[in-house]
Amino acid sequence: MDLQINHKSAIPLHMQAEMLLRELIKSPEYQNGKLLPNEVELAKRLAISRTTLRLAINKLVYEELLVRKKGVGTKVASPKFSSKSKNWLSFSQEMKNRGIEVKNFELHVSWVVPEEHIADFFELKENRKVLKLERLRGKKDDPFVYFISYFHPRVGLTGEEDFKRPLYEILEQDYLIIADLSQEEINAKAATKFIADKLEITQGDPILFRKRFVFDQAGRPIEYNLGYYKADSFTFTVESRRD
Structure with missing residues (x-):
């Protein structure tokens, strides 16, 4: 030029x-x-x-x-991907609505005995196993979020599902479970070595940490989700209206 x-x-x-x-x-x-x-x-x-x-x-x-x-x-600068607090969707649906093709860099499924605070959230008895889904996701050549999800056994997930499909689509279409309410906690953290290696950043770099609690239409907990986002790749937008 x-x-x-x-x-x-x-x-x-x-x-x-x-x-x-x-x-x-x-x-x-x-x-x-x-x-x-x-x-x-x-x-x-x-x-x-x-x-x-x-x-x-x-x-x-x-x-x-x-x-x-x-x-x-x-x-x-790499474009930032945004998520709105209103009309929340699964990550795949959010990205699809923005015309972004999501790539799964890693996908791990296991059955685990959850930590005490997760078992308390699900109101499960001690030593009851839950499905744990871990996914490293992003756009082509750019992993920018690492998700860890735990699911209540009543949901019915087996671990054999095609998790390339939108998660809440799987729950609704295959198991008649409708994710109706999401409660979220968001804060900034320093990346641990584990997360830094996943997101291809330096240990100690700032990341956006989002904790999501998902409930069905009866108010029963169905998912406990942790999301670790590259700080320079994601923006969370809050929309408020005065009553």
Whole structure:
């Protein structure tokens, strides 16, 4: 792409640089993760000072269009995936509604004796086993969420289901279980080594942790879900209305 600043224009240089950068980062090579030219090289190509260039870059970083890492460089930010607190759906359904194809990088099914707090949530007797489903999911070449789900035995899941299908679709169509209510807790955490390895980030990096409690139409607990999201890949949106 031909990058040229018009030094005779009435438009400030940093605004011209910003407009050129907006066009530059639309190109496929930068959308696919290639680093932008370094500031010295880019400022030289535009015939402007690094200070002027930095004003333009900072604007795009602020808008979360670019991400800058010290010692690495500047590149186009990965799009954030959002989830709304209202009209909640399964992860697969959320992504489908956004036209995003979900990839399962890992899928593990086991029967376990749950920890005490999970057994208490399900109101189960001691040593009663539940189905545990673990999935590493994301878009192509980008795993960005690790889910751990526990299901009440009454649901009827065997572990032989095709979990590439949307989870709540399986429950409703195959077992006549309708997920009616979700209660959620969300907070920021530092990634453990286990989660960091799964999400391909560094141990201690910030992640978004979501705990979801799901109930059927009779108010009975059916799922206890833990979700660990890359912090730079996910946004949770809350919609509130004053009564």
